Amino acid sequence: MLVEKRKRNEIADTLLLLEHPPVITMGRNAKPENLLSTPLELQQAGIEVVESDRGGDVTFHGPGQLIGYPILDLSKIRRDVVWYVRVLEEAIIRTAQDCGVRAVRVPGCPGVWVNNAKVASLGIHISRWVTSHGFALNLNTDLNFFCHIIPCGIASCPVTSFQQCLGKPLDRSVVEQHLVQHLAGLLGLEKGELWQRMS
Amino acid sequence: MAADVLMPQMGESVAEGTITRWLKKEGEAVSKDEPLFEISTEKVDAEIPSPIAGVLGKILVKEGQTVAVHTVVAQIEAVGSLGSLGSVGSAETPQKSASKAPESATAGTERTEGTDKSKAGASAEKESSELLRASPLVRRMAEEHGIDLSLVEGTGTGGRITKEDFMAYLERQGSATAPKAAPPKPVPAPTPAKTGERDESVPMTIMRKRIAEHMVMSRRTSAHVTTVFQVDLSRVAEIYRKEKAGFENQEGVKLTYTPFFIRALIDSLKRFPILNSSVNGDQIVYHKDIHMGIAVALEGGLIVPVVHHVDEKNFLGLVRTIHELAARARQKKLTVDDVQGGTFTITNPGVYGGLFATPIINQPQVGILGVGTIYKAPVVIQDAIAIRTVVHLALSFDHRVVDGAVADQFMASVKKYLEGWEESLWA
Numbered sequence: 001m002l003v004e005k006r007k008r009n010e011i012a013d014t015l016l017l018l019e020h021p022p023v024i025t026m027g028r029n030a031k032p033e034n035l036l037s038t039p040l041e042l043q044q045a046g047i048e049v050v051e052s053d054r055g056g057d058v059t060f061h062g063p064g065q066l067i068g069y070p071i072l073d074l075s076k077i078r079r080d081v082v083w084y085v086r087v088l089e090e091a092i093i094r095t096a097q098d099c100g101v102r103a104v105r106v107p108g109c110p111g112v113w114v115n116n117a118k119v120a121s122l123g124i125h126i127s128r129w130v131t132s133h134g135f136a137l138n139l140n141t142d143l144n145f146f147c148h149i150i151p152c153g154i155a156s157c158p159v160t161s162f163q164q165c166l167g168k169p170l171d172r173s174v175v176e177q178h179l180v181q182h183l184a185g186l187l188g189l190e191k192g193e194l195w196q197r198m199s
Numbered sequence: 200m201a202a203d204v205l206m207p208q209m210g211e212s213v214a215e216g217t218i219t220r221w222l223k224k225e226g227e228a229v230s231k232d233e234p235l236f237e238i239s240t241e242k243v244d245a246e247i248p249s250p251i252a253g254v255l256g257k258i259l260v261k262e263g264q265t266v267a268v269h270t271v272v273a274q275i276e277a278v279g280s281l282g283s284l285g286s287v288g289s290a291e292t293p294q295k296s297a298s299k300a301p302e303s304a305t306a307g308t309e310r311t312e313g314t315d316k317s318k319a320g321a322s323a324e325k326e327s328s329e330l331l332r333a334s335p336l337v338r339r340m341a342e343e344h345g346i347d348l349s350l351v352e353g354t355g356t357g358g359r360i361t362k363e364d365f366m367a368y369l370e371r372q373g374s375a376t377a378p379k380a381a382p383p384k385p386v387p388a389p390t391p392a393k394t395g396e397r398d399e400s401v402p403m404t405i406m407r408k409r410i411a412e413h414m415v416m417s418r419r420t421s422a423h424v425t426t427v428f429q430v431d432l433s434r435v436a437e438i439y440r441k442e443k444a445g446f447e448n449q450e451g452v453k454l455t456y457t458p459f460f461i462r463a464l465i466d467s468l469k470r471f472p473i474l475n476s477s478v479n480g481d482q483i484v485y486h487k488d489i490h491m492g493i494a495v496a497l498e499g500g501l502i503v504p505v506v507h508h509v510d511e512k513n514f515l516g517l518v519r520t521i522h523e524l525a526a527r528a529r530q531k532k533l534t535v536d537d538v539q540g541g542t543f544t545i546t547n548p549g550v551y552g553g554l555f556a557t558p559i560i561n562q563p564q565v566g567i568l569g570v571g572t573i574y575k576a577p578v579v580i581q582d583a584i585a586i587r588t589v590v591h592l593a594l595s596f597d598h599r600v601v602d603g604a605v606a607d608q609f610m611a612s613v614k615k616y617l618e619g620w621e622e623s624l625w626a
Binding site for chain 1: 209210213219220232234240244245534536
């Protein structure tokens with residue numbers, strides 16, 4: 001909906017920051033074998049499974065995760081999807097640094113990593129250069145949920161969270177502020193311009 | 200009339216794309232700009248709209264196949280007769296690029312920004328309609344601000360650029376951070392040379408295009424002045440000669456003159472911080488960190504990898520970093536971070552014997568040092584003629600913010616540092 005509005009230039013570049021109830025999403029390139037549990041097991045765990053038109057394989061979203069959906073018109077910023085992926089990663093890496101977590105990229109594996117464990121996943125969709133979907137950053141996520149899937153189709157890919165890295169939970173609003181600031185800076189947008197909407 | 204549908208290039212560094220799904224079947228009708236297929240690259244899925252209205256003919260690249268950008272993936276039979284559509288999407292073909300370029304098929308070439316709405320008409324009319332897309336007032340304003348109107352999205356009837364569109368664009372540019380403030384766009388080109396039978400037209404590579412745009416943008420942005428100093432390099436050359444073999448044996452990395460010049464630059468950039476600044480609108484941004492760009496020649500172009508926090512490295516650390524960056528540059532393995540954030544640049548035009556050159560500033564920086572050839576020359580020292588090793592160092596600086604006196608003091612400081620070199624190479 002917002003994507004269509006952005007395409008028609010009815011709204012400005014927007015960043016949605018939100019939190020999902022437990023859900024497993026299958027991206028465009030998802031392989032069913034990367035879903036490890038049966039529908040019944042998932043139902044018992046209170047996890048819904050949905051197919052999504054983002055890129056990437058299978059992933060989990062749930063409480064304690066910071067989900068960011070930037071809706072940007074890249075034709076007005078920079079027409080380069082790889083650059084855009086790098087920008088999202090960089091914003092998360094800088095945010096991690098602000099929180100005291102040393103996060104890095106792993107060449108060939110989009111996302112953000114801490115000590116070879118994935119702390120943030122990316123999955124992006126672009127239509128007429130307008131972006132949708134985005135990233136999921138594990139702040140205080142209950143990592144046990146991930147046992148139901150092979151995250152992003154990478155076997156032996158451990159997941160981690162800021163909480164696990166630091167040994168204490170983080171204040172979500174503080175992390176959000178860092179993130180918005182870095183993202184706006186890297187995209188060359190004003191912080192106010194990239195107005196936030198919480199849901 | 201059939202038109203080719205090409206695999207679009209979704210970014211500068213993107214060389215290929217995978218088709219994940221065809222949204223239309225062979226023989227199915229598709230309207231212009233309607234999503235035609237989906238591609239996937241680096242965790243990004245993109246919907247690619249049809250360049251023209253017509254009937255999808257043959258699908259040449261099946262779902263799941265990965266092909267190089269600009270590969271023909273399908274053909275569309277145009278409906279109605281719009282005249283010669285040729286190869287829709289080949290933005291790289293110079294004679295055609297100005298007139299036809301579907302939005303998505305040319306990503307990264309920056310050729311088609313903001314023109315989507317004006318593409319409705321037949322391509323033959325495009326050139327004249329381009330002129331009509333803005334009122335004389337807007338065109339005059341664009342000229343005054345040095346802005347290419349093809350970058351501005353028009354929201355008026357038929358995609359016309361209204362005064363409001365233009366003002367909004369200006370504001371947006373003004374609020375963007377310095378590196379993105381001025382999109383690199385060449386000024387309107389002069390009348391192209393006629394190409395005859397004995398001429399060969401070769402499309403520019405993406406790198407060549409980017410270099411061309413950046414060079415012209417820099418020339419237009421900064422008030423370039425170049426000052427040239429002759430530096431007696433005998434002392435450094437002596438150390439270089441003596442230590443080179445031992446250094447390379449012990450450290451396993453090649454010793455060059457570049458780190459000597461960079462050490463001298465770091466010292467002087469700290470003394471004259473204006474040389475390590477950027478211009479952002481009417482603000483001068485002083486950078487507390489020094490990130491040194493080093494121009495590296497590549498086949499068919501050049502790239503400027505950046506040594507971040509160069510002032511925090513010792514001589515040996517600097518040598519290793521330069522070596523590693525240059526190697527990665529030649530193997531085309533630089534990351535985005537490797538080439539971003541430079542605050543000053545050094546370049547080496549003397550490789551083939553050039554005494555000095557007047558380098559073009561790497562925007563949004565305000566200074567660039569060109570190192571000429573290093574050679575022996577007769578030098579007058581206290582009324583005697585001596586044979587010394589000398590080099591010409593040329594500093595191009597942005598005279599908008601750097602005064603000539605400051606630039607020359609900076610260069611005198613670089614000269615002094617090099618002529619009186621005191622650093623240990625292992626410290």
